[in-house]
Amino acid sequence: MSERSEPERLAGVVGGWLEESGIDHDGPLTLTRVGVGQSNLTYTVADATGRADRRWVLRRPPLGQLLASAHDVAREARIMTALQDSEVPVPRVFGVRTVDDVPMVLMEFVDGLVLDRREVVDAVPEAIRRAVGLAIARALALVHTVDLEKTGLIDLASHKPYAERQLKRWTTQWQHSKTRESADLETLTARLAAAVPEQRELTLVHGDFHLRNVIVRPEDGSVASVLDWELCTLGDPLADLGTLLAYWPEPGEPGAGLLSFSTLPGFPRRDEMAAAYLDASGRDGSALAFWHALGLWKIAIIAEGVLRRIQDEPRNRAAAYAPTTDQIDSLIAKALRTLR
Structure with missing residues (x-):
């Protein structure tokens, strides 16, 4: 074909x-x-x-x-x-x-901008880029206010502790989709398992919340739509914030393009993103380093699966990019540093 x-x-x-x-x-x-x-x-x-x-x-x-x-x-x-x-x-x-x-x-079809390509981001003024970042953090807080009973999503997934479920699920995904062995990935998995924080809440969790998975309005940077609910589940809301931070590299860090274009001028820093979310949600962020590291670990495994699918079926490759093993290894190394 x-x-x-x-x-x-x-x-x-x-x-x-x-x-x-x-x-x-x-x-x-x-x-x-x-x-x-x-x-x-x-x-x-x-x-x-x-x-x-x-x-x-x-x-x-x-x-x-x-x-x-x-x-x-x-x-x-x-x-x-x-x-x-x-x-x-x-x-x-x-x-x-x-x-x-x-x-x-x-x-x-929801009209607006998806900031997934450099030429699109380059056309956005720096003031709007900052507004986009803070609006995304506040939109994430809205996800975690969803009434599970009223929406009928209370049975969407298990109510067991989320971190343990994630570690089990994504370790299995790695075993089934890896293209090579990685001692660092195995070390990171073990350290995450030993550092799981106590879960105190159960909310809707988007599971893959980042810059490319929202549509924003070009005039003010507000969020017009949240996309890609494929990994949505029930769990600890800070897991979503950890994922957002994992997808938000800062200048000098690896990951631009693979993760997002947040290293470009105008976008807020990770600590500003976290503060915007915590202010909007009223939550405590003391366990955020764990969730940030878990987010990086999960993204590395997802990227490895992308490589595997492209190897098996080249038509799955998107036009803009495909992850490399070096990029995946840098995510693993960053997660290890974050967890320490």
Whole structure:
């Protein structure tokens, strides 16, 4: 199958979907792969009119062999649907369909900026970059205010201690997706297991909250939508803050491009991000070093899985970048330093 054939095939699927759903559109449809995400594949859908109100988004799992429980777009759609009436901004979900045994989600197109490419970030003034960073931290605090009973998400995941669950899950992911052995990764895993803090809360946890997984408004940097709920679960809210900090390198640190563009002028520092979240949520951040290190550990394992999927199926590679083993090793080393 050629590189173009998958979007062309999906265009026919989406056309029938829109027709049966009674959603106005004029064919033919055009699907374009968007984002630098290396997990679920995301496409913008545009009809022949080119009108802004006739755009949609299609999400589907990666191509090729997948790990069990990973890339569950139907579960992701359930979460976003449950959050429609909450304070957390999410796209409207139009439906979920299974095509050739592959689940696909059709959702609203939310206008705004996704700061996942250097040329996009370069066009954002420094004052807006700062506003974006602080708005993201405050939006994360909103995620942790979601009423689990009211939204029906109380049964989304286990209520057992979150750190232990994460260590078990991602150690298994590493074993199944690694491309090589890493003594440093094994050392880091053992040290994290020995340093688990007591869990005092159970909230919704996004699981992958960072700069590239939000849509922001270019005029003021506010958050228009929170995306990519694939790793969402129930657990300790500080885990999400640790992940956000792990994805937020500062000038002089490795990770620009792989993690985010937070090293560029204007973006707030990690301590400012943490302070904005803690002020908005009223939480204590004394265990934050553990969660920051755990976030780096998890990102390293996710990146290793991306490498494995690209090796197994080159069409899963996003156009903008692919992680390298050197970048992954630098994340592991940084996590070890953070934990110490």
